[in-house]
Amino acid sequence: MNSHSSDKKGILRRLRRIQGQVSGLERMVEDDSYCIDVLTQISAATAALQACALALLDDHLHCCVADAVTRGGDAAREKVDEASQAIARLVRS
Template identity: 45%
Template sequence: MTTTSDHGATPAPAPPGYTNHKPDHLARLHKIEGQTRGVTRMVTDNRYCIDVLTQISAVTHALQEVALGIMDDHVRHCVTTAVQADPAHGQDKLDELTLALRRTLRL
């Protein structure tokens, strides 16, 4: 798809790879937001340390699951499309993915 301007056609930005799963990701993120508010209330209410840590662990795991879902979408959409369209661009996307994995695994 292209859009036109005074200077001719310019490519429209591609939708993100997670577009098809966006409602699922947003629903999960809203749930995580509620869990995070719950942790804040637990600390405010001086709840037992282990209970707070358990909830923090649950929130962390939930965020990691969202990240894995978005990464899966990225590989199946963005990386695959780039590799098929242009091997050099595909290599750039694979390098980008490797960097993202390195950042993610530094937990």
């Protein structure tokens, strides 16, 4: 993540919350919690990770890609391709 991120603190907050969710999942498995409850919490953690990824992607598009497009040339094409590949990875996950 680049230092010019518009919401670095917010992203870090989200990741810490997700880390807490994953720790909770570990405890649930250790405690033999009901499978459906564990799956529900996995779904919540997955959704939280996806929301975090979308926030990072949004930041990347508004900062890195927009700056490169303003400069134009090969740098712009590379940044757009990079963003497109990241979007494809997110869609497949």
